[in-house]
Amino acid sequence: MPEFFNTVAPADAVAVLKCRLDRRLHSEPIPAVDSLHRVTSALVISTEELPSFARSSMDGYSVRAQDTYGASESLPALLTVVGDVPTGQQSSVSLRIGEAAVAYTGGMLAQGADAVVMIERTLTVDENTIEVTSPVAPGENVVQVSEDVELGDVVLPSAHRIRSQDVGGMLALGITEVEVVRKPRVAIISTGDELVMPDETPKPGQVRDINSYTIAARVTECGAVPVNYDLVPDNFEAQLAVAQRAFDSADVLIFSAGSSLSSRDMTIDVLNRLGEPGALVHGISIKPGKPTIVGIAKGKPLFGLPGNPVSAVVVFDLVVRPIIHLVSGLTESPVWPPVMAILSRDVPSVAGREDHIPVRLHRENGVLCAEPVFGKSNLIFTLVNSDGMMAIPMDDGGRYAGEQVEVRLHGGP
Amino acid sequence: MPEFFNTVAPADAVAVLKCRLDRRLHSEPIPAVDSLHRVTSALVISTEELPSFARSSMDGYSVRAQDTYGASESLPALLTVVGDVPTGQQSSVSLRIGEAAVAYTGGMLAQGADAVVMIERTLTVDENTIEVTSPVAPGENVVQVSEDVELGDVVLPSAHRIRSQDVGGMLALGITEVEVVRKPRVAIISTGDELVMPDETPKPGQVRDINSYTIAARVTECGAVPVNYDLVPDNFEAQLAVAQRAFDSADVLIFSAGSSLSSRDMTIDVLNRLGEPGALVHGISIKPGKPTIVGIAKGKPLFGLPGNPVSAVVVFDLVVRPIIHLVSGLTESPVWPPVMAILSRDVPSVAGREDHIPVRLHRENGVLCAEPVFGKSNLIFTLVNSDGMMAIPMDDGGRYAGEQVEVRLHGGP
Secondary structure, eight states: OOGGGGOOOOOHHHHHHHTTSSOOOOEEEEGGOOOTBBBBBBBBEEESSBSSEESSSSSSEOOGGGGGGOOSSSSOEEEEEEEEEEEEOOOOOOOOEEEEEOTTOBBBOBBBOOEEEEGEEEEETTEEEEESSSSSOOOTTTEEETTTTOTEEEEEEEEEEEOOHHHHHHTTOOOOOEEOOOEEEEEEEBBTTTTETTSOOOOOOOOEEEEEHHHHHHHEEHHHHOEEEOOSSSSHHHHOOOOOOOHHHEEEEEOOOOOSSHHHHHHHHHHHSSOOOOOOOOOBBBBBTTTTTEEEEEEEEEEESSHHHHHHHIIIIIHHHHHHHHHHTSSOOOOOOOOOESSSEEEEEOSEEEEEEEEEEEEOOOOEEEOOOOTTTTTHHHHOSSEEEEEETOOEEEEEEEOEEEEESSOOO | OGGGOOBOHHHHHHHHHHHSSSOOOOOEEEEGOOOTOOOOSSOOOOOBBBBSSSSSSEEEEEEOOGGGGOSSSSSSSEEEEEOOOOOOOOOOOOOOEEEEEOOOOOBOOOBBOOOOEEGGGGEEEETTTTOOOOOOOOTTEEOOOSBBBBBEEEEETTTTTTHHHHHHHHHHOOOOEEEEEEOEEEEEEEETEEEEEETSSSTTTTTOOHHHHHHHHHHHTTTTTEEEEEBBOOOHHHHHHHHHHHHHHHEEEEEESSSSSEEEHHHHHHTTTTSSSSEEEEEEEETTTTEEEEEEETTTTEEESSSSHHHHHIIIIIIIIHHHHOOOOOOHHHOOOOEEEESSSSSEEOTTTTEEEEEEEEEEETTEEEEEEOOTOOTHHHHHSEEEEEEOOTTOEEEEETEEEEEEEESOO
């Protein structure tokens, strides 16, 4: 298999595509309340001030700060309560020297007031009189106009994945619609004479197609839309026809090919027919996952994933996911922080390739331990029975039991 | 505010509810392909063996291992190729002594074969003859029947959140339907005379309701279904009517109350009318987030969240989210691993309460640094402008610049 002699590192495979991607993103306006996890396609700018009026941040009394100067428990300031400003209403009370008005958290200050005294710092003398037992400075316990956001402020940057508080932030400013990047469509084509649908009973020699569903679920997790196509046999014309149809309507094309050499060769031929430059990377220097094809045509990324379930997932996480993030409008690929764990047994590795090993996490005397799940990469249950993956870098001979290792949990943003 | 004198720690507030929760979960069957992130309500058991036939894990030749014993590059074993077993088909070839059949990755072995020789370890002599240059042991390069899963194996445990590879694992076994816990419905009721809808223009003294949308987005992130109710003014009868309606159809009830004392008192009265025991915790020993109400009625958890946006989110993450996870059928609340970062400036804290401070992350000379975003908890943009939260434990006086701190990224499982 000469095409797999010159393998490249996962990061290089990503770089090869990155510089050739069609970066014209399609955007669409959507309601801000439905925008969680979508990616902004432009700056979001405030057209209002927040808050739009000076608000009390405490329950108590709005006052003229200078009327409280020098006040103490032994020598309190006496103030006359001339009214209150109910929450949600415009103040109809105006303070003169020595006057106060009842203030509620979130409510407007009385006119003429420049501070709020917390109720805990006051004593009620009679119906209309209070004692203030400590002074307040101007602005104390008050949220000033535009203290949260000023007119013209950048509310959200462009290429930003919207979080729950960002939804709140937009709505606070009356921004009920936001321009986001259209979710990329990721076409997934499973090929192989041995495959049958999951609801069929395989005959001897046949197996159910599972990779396309595992990959589709992972595509969903990174915020894109998977589009699964019908199973295609190992027939060049049939595969090319499906690939061309999928390529026209998708933003990313994934071939989940059979595992045999002939099957991979066919994938390369099909991808090369979709446009220039076609297949660019034949083989990635990782284990498992080496027999991977990476290419691009007309600015759309193309992938031929290995047929083994573990390999397909490793390559998806390291190579496909970062590209989907870019096509989604992000400028960087977000990752979950790794978990640190103590390796429970030696894991040998061969220099010159990155090894990725499924591990199971458990606690021993409060210490998080990672137990490698050794299993062939054609067994889906080595993945099902693991909590995450650990990597051994390319120039490394392995890891010893007792060493601290980084574990990437399954799933991810 | 006497009811907030006896505050409890966040973990204790969770514990108070946990032992009183109605743990009868409703389950429903759904298609396995749509089950990503759902929680299993029962064991998933295999009714098949996987693989169901001995498969080659390499391209090469299926052989009788003993025919290769002693083979080397200088003294190869000569074998006669008597046919091939196309991928996806039952073997029609049967091997006798000294015979081999072409094998494809994923394909069936020829009858009588017990191992596969990789193509790289063979040389073609003529159309029907190969040289094998190294020996194989019985079972080498073969995935045996039931090597991945045996009949009766536990495929997925109960109370397990389904991951992408679990979808593949089920489908591999023909399990196309899975019993999962019905997603909990979380009713969110916003109260306060000062609130208007996000698409309205607030009059002086009014503000837009935002907490209920921020919280709804966070509810969605943890896999439950948020149900937002219309805004309710600070009127006991009106609030009780909405609360009772919501309580009947929801699994969890969240009041996002106004921030004033009177508003909180009303929330407590309303929650106490929903059933026994009603409000149990009045105040949590965290900053921000102290004025939180936690209760339960008829086994359904009830929350009165603080009105300040930052407080509401902190309390949601520490108290509400773990409870939603339990109501979702999980036995433990999953959390993202924290990010470790170097604090860029001193952060003082008061012993006796947990402090939660929004931080912004950036890299300085390759080192991840956390810059505290100081801001009042009634400003939503202290959250929008941060990447995560750092906590200072209850018995701690603060953290110094240069110390390593844990940062919980916003969002979460």
